[in-house]
Amino acid sequence: MPANKSLLVLPGDGIGPEVMREAKRVIDWMGKKRAVRFELEEDLCGGCAIDAHGMPITDDTVKKAQQVDAVLLGAVGGPKWDNLPFDQKPERGLLRLRKEMDLFANLRPAVxxxxxxxxxxxxxxxxxxxxxxxxxxxxxxxxxxxxxxxxxxxxxxxxxxxxxxxxxxxxxxxxxxxxxxxxxxxxxxxxxxxxxxxxxxxxxxxxxxxxxxxxxxxxxxxxxxxxxxxxxxxxxxxxxxxxxxxxxxxxxxxxxxxxxxxxxxxLPSASLGAPDATGKRKALYEPVHGSAPDIAGQNAANPIATILSFAMALRYTFDMPDEADLVEKAAKEVLDKGLRTGDIMQKGAAKVSTTVMGDSLLMALSKLAG
Known part of the structure; x- marks a missing residue:
C-alpha cells in the first residue's frame, strides 16, 4: 500500500511522548483497518530540541514541516528550561512553526x-x-x-x-x-x-x-x-x-x-494556513493541554486530546470526515463506559493509565468499524 499521506510527528516534552505514542497507535490502526497509510517522520521541538541542538527547533525541522501534509505536535516546555532567555525558551519553537508556516487560523473546538x-x-x-x-x-x-x-x-x-x-x-x-x-x-x-x-x-x-x-x-x-x-x-x-x-x-x-x-x-486544536493553488493548506495539529511535567513518565496522562487532534487532521487536511467521525465516536464510547485518566476522574468511574485509555479507544474503534 503506497504511503500517500505524510505527517511530521513532534512529540515534544513532558507528557508529549506518552500521549503521542497512543496517537501513533491510532494512526497505525488506520493503515491496517481503513486502507490508508500515513508516512510518519519524527523530529524534535521544544526543550528536547534545546537539549539536543541548543535551540528550540532547527532549520531542518522547519523545512520538513513545510514539506509534509501536516504536523502533529504533543506539547512543549517545562521547568527545566524556565531560566533560559525569552527568545530561547521551548515555546519559541512552536511560535516559529506557526509564523513560518503562516498558520493564521487557529481552530479550537469546545465540545x-x-x-x-x-x-x-x-x-x-x-x-x-x-x-x-x-x-x-x-x-x-x-x-x-x-x-x-x-x-x-x-x-x-x-x-x-x-x-x-x-x-x-x-x-x-x-x-x-x-x-x-x-x-x-x-x-x-x-x-x-x-x-x-x-x-x-x-x-x-x-x-x-x-x-x-x-x-x-x-x-x-x-x-x-x-x-x-x-x-x-x-x-x-x-x-x-x-x-x-x-x-x-x-x-x-x-x-x-x-x-x-x-x-x-x-480538547484538540488545529492551526491552518492559506490554501495554495491546489487547495492544500499547511497545517499543525496539537492538544490544548501543556506538557504537565509533574506527571511525565508516569503513564498517567490523558491521550484523548492528542488523538482528537489527529481526528481534526483527518477532517481538515486529509478530507476523511468519516474516519474523523469514527475516532470522535470511539472517544465518546470510552468515556461513556466510565473510563477516566486522573485529569477527568469522577466518583464511580474507573481510573486508567495512558496505555489502557489507548487500548480501550482502539477496541472501540474496531467495534465501531465492524
Missing amino acids: CFPALADASSLKRELVEGLDIMIVRELTGGVYFGTPRGIETLPDGQRRGINTQVYTTNEIRRVASVAFELARKRRNKVTSCEKANVMESGVLWREEVQKLHDEQYKDVELQHMYADNAAMQLVRNPKQFDVIVTDNLFGDILSDEAAMLTGSLGM
Missing part, C-alpha cells in the same frame, strides 16, 4: 462530552451538548506587533510596550475560515473585538461586516464586544456556534470555553 458534563464548573443544563468552534487569528495582533519591548524612561521608570495591529487581509482571511466553517455547522458566526475602545477593533468589525455582505450573506453574523463574549460564555454558552476573534482575545476566550467542557486535557 462537552455527555459523560463529562458534570465535570464542568457550570451546571449540566448549561453545558450538556455544548459544541462551539473558536477561530482565533494566530499570526498577527498584539503578540507580533511592533514596536514592542521594555524601555527605561528618563525619570527612571520602566515602560512595557506591545502594539495591537491588523490589516484588512489579515482580518478577512481568518473571517473567511469562520464563515466557511459555519456553513457546515449551524450557520452562525459571532465576531468578537473591542470596537468601543480600540481602533483595531473598529477595523476588525468593519472588515468582517464587509466580507459578510460581499460573500456570506447566507450566514448569520453577530458582532459582540470581547468582554461581553467572556460573560456570555459563562451565562449561556450554547448560544454560540462559531466565534471568530483576534489573537489576544482568542487566547483568552478559547481557554475559557475549554474549561466549560470539564477538562482542558480533553
Whole structure:
C-alpha cells in the first residue's frame, strides 16, 4: 500500500511522548483497518530540541514541516528550561512553526462530552451538548506587533510596550475560515473585538461586516464586544456556534470555553494556513493541554486530546470526515463506559493509565468499524 499521506510527528516534552505514542497507535490502526497509510517522520521541538541542538527547533525541522501534509505536535516546555532567555525558551519553537508556516487560523473546538458534563464548573443544563468552534487569528495582533519591548524612561521608570495591529487581509482571511466553517455547522458566526475602545477593533468589525455582505450573506453574523463574549460564555454558552476573534482575545476566550467542557486535557486544536493553488493548506495539529511535567513518565496522562487532534487532521487536511467521525465516536464510547485518566476522574468511574485509555479507544474503534 503506497504511503500517500505524510505527517511530521513532534512529540515534544513532558507528557508529549506518552500521549503521542497512543496517537501513533491510532494512526497505525488506520493503515491496517481503513486502507490508508500515513508516512510518519519524527523530529524534535521544544526543550528536547534545546537539549539536543541548543535551540528550540532547527532549520531542518522547519523545512520538513513545510514539506509534509501536516504536523502533529504533543506539547512543549517545562521547568527545566524556565531560566533560559525569552527568545530561547521551548515555546519559541512552536511560535516559529506557526509564523513560518503562516498558520493564521487557529481552530479550537469546545465540545462537552455527555459523560463529562458534570465535570464542568457550570451546571449540566448549561453545558450538556455544548459544541462551539473558536477561530482565533494566530499570526498577527498584539503578540507580533511592533514596536514592542521594555524601555527605561528618563525619570527612571520602566515602560512595557506591545502594539495591537491588523490589516484588512489579515482580518478577512481568518473571517473567511469562520464563515466557511459555519456553513457546515449551524450557520452562525459571532465576531468578537473591542470596537468601543480600540481602533483595531473598529477595523476588525468593519472588515468582517464587509466580507459578510460581499460573500456570506447566507450566514448569520453577530458582532459582540470581547468582554461581553467572556460573560456570555459563562451565562449561556450554547448560544454560540462559531466565534471568530483576534489573537489576544482568542487566547483568552478559547481557554475559557475549554474549561466549560470539564477538562482542558480533553480538547484538540488545529492551526491552518492559506490554501495554495491546489487547495492544500499547511497545517499543525496539537492538544490544548501543556506538557504537565509533574506527571511525565508516569503513564498517567490523558491521550484523548492528542488523538482528537489527529481526528481534526483527518477532517481538515486529509478530507476523511468519516474516519474523523469514527475516532470522535470511539472517544465518546470510552468515556461513556466510565473510563477516566486522573485529569477527568469522577466518583464511580474507573481510573486508567495512558496505555489502557489507548487500548480501550482502539477496541472501540474496531467495534465501531465492524
